[in-house]
Amino acid sequence: MDQIYKQLESQGIGRGLLKDLETFREKYPVPDKAANRLLRPVIPYFGGEILEMSIAALLQGENLLLSGSKATGKNVLAENLAWVFQRPLYNVSFHVNTDSSSLIGTDTFVAQEVRFREGPVYQCAVNGGFGILDEINMAKNDAAAVLHATLDFRRMIDVPGYDRIFLHDATRFIATMNYGYAGTRELNEALVSRFMVIDMPDITEEILGRILQETFPQMNKKATEVFSGLFLDLQLKAKNSEISTKPLDLRGLLAAIRMMQSGVAPEKALAMGLVNKSFDVFEKEIVQDVVSTRIPADWTQGDIF
Ligand SMILES: Nc1ncnc2c1ncn2[C@@H]1O[C@H](COP(=O)(O)OP(=O)(O)O)[C@@H](O)[C@H]1O
Ligand SMILES: [Mg+2]
Structure with a gap:
């Protein structure tokens, strides 16, 4: 734990922010059933300013959209954020076939009974996780639209055929988007408006x-x-x-x-x-x-x- 703070301190993260981070962590201990999703990143994210902006936004309850070209450390940053906040990590890769059931969940038959199989966004929501919505712009826009109520102030998931559920207070979503030098799939306005956006600097x-x-x-x-x-x-x-x-x-x-x-x-x-x-x-x-x-x-x- 101390090591995490030392790492952040050495990158110039202010004392006040570190204190708030500590308060957050004390307030939201990791649930046992999700403890195996606490993952130490393989490499620290280098870039104090970006770290500071991200931590501040997440502490305010915001969701983040990291946009930038390839290899600007978007995933490394997202993984580091989940680690410094000590939150279970849920990774969802978006692609053209991403739909509501692959995000939220779907009905399945188990022993001749209908059961709801929880999708990663659902699990992230109830376990106070950090959900990485990886390459969110690769999905069709209507797929991501099922997340509108999840990502804005309503903080809820309407599970078709079931009750709506509300997000755990510690749950946050971090989307990534490859904003390439050429041929980028755009994200629609309604979705972008639900995030604080960080423009990831090119590697130096x-x-x-x-x-x-x-x-x-x-x-x-x-x-x-x-x-x-x-x-x-x-x-x-x-x-x-x-x-x-x-x-x-x-x-x-x-x-x-x-x-x-x-x-x-x-x-x-x-x-x-x-x-x-x-x-x-x-x-x-x-x-x-x-x-x-x-x-x-x-x-x-x-x-x-
Ligand atoms: N600021 C950074 N700090 C640490 N590693 C970085 C940084 N920028 C890029 N990398 C390295 O770049 C590689 C790709 O990072 P990744 O997060 O997958 O990039 P992206 O998701 O933006 O394409 C990793 O090996 C990572 O170590
Ligand atoms: Mg990536």
């Missing part, structure tokens, strides 16, 4: 350095700079629409470095983690060029760690 060299250091403490400074530079090159090319966002894959880069750590040649690892993510010959060539420019051909494991 400094933050990249911290992510790399946190993930690979043994990596040397030179290699950290090289990999940051590589990612920023790709980010710029994606921004300028020279490439799609497919090869702009930070998770892929981290996975590639992990492979280098176990002895795979950098070029091969980066092919799997980044270059091969584009399935367009021209794009692939551009990405390969960026990689070859940044990564010395004779590099081995020993040059990195």
Whole structure:
């Protein structure tokens, strides 16, 4: 627990906010049946200002919409928020077939009886969870419309054929939305109006350095700079629409470095983690060029760690 506060303090989160956070946590202990949903994030979210804004809004009872391009840490932030508030986490991925029953629940037959099978939004609501509505803009707008009453001041769920239920006081929803450099599916106004919106900043060299250091403490400074530079090159090319966002894959880069750590040649690892993510010959060539420019051909494991 102390560690969480230290982490937040070191990122410049004000004392007052930390105090309010503590009060919140004392007020809402985690229910036993949801304790297995308390999940420690694999990496802290780096970015004090964004953390501060998010924590303040959630303490006020608001729901959050995190909008930003790929790899701006939207999911990492959402997971960190659930952890610092010590709330059970419910993750719901939105897609074109998302409907009311996959969110709220549906009737099923169990031993010749009709029973309501609770969906993740329902469980999140009753257990005081933090629900991540992941890539909410990928669903059809009428699917998300069933959440209108859940997300606004009414804080309730109308379960068809059953009573309405009210949200636990500690329940919050954090939606994410990939607001790409090209081809974004818009979210309608009625839905957006139910959130406080955070525009997630693009990743910077400094933050990249911290992510790399946190993930690979043994990596040397030179290699950290090289990999940051590589990612920023790709980010710029994606921004300028020279490439799609497919090869702009930070998770892929981290996975590639992990492979280098176990002895795979950098070029091969980066092919799997980044270059091969584009399935367009021209794009692939551009990405390969960026990689070859940044990564010395004779590099081995020993040059990195
Ligand atoms: N500010 C940040 N702090 C920590 N990790 C970050 C940050 N920004 C990006 N990342 C890293 O980027 C990768 C993708 O993060 P994720 O949250 O899945 O991005 P998004 O949901 O915005 O596409 C993860 O490996 C994560 O560690
Ligand atoms: Mg995401």
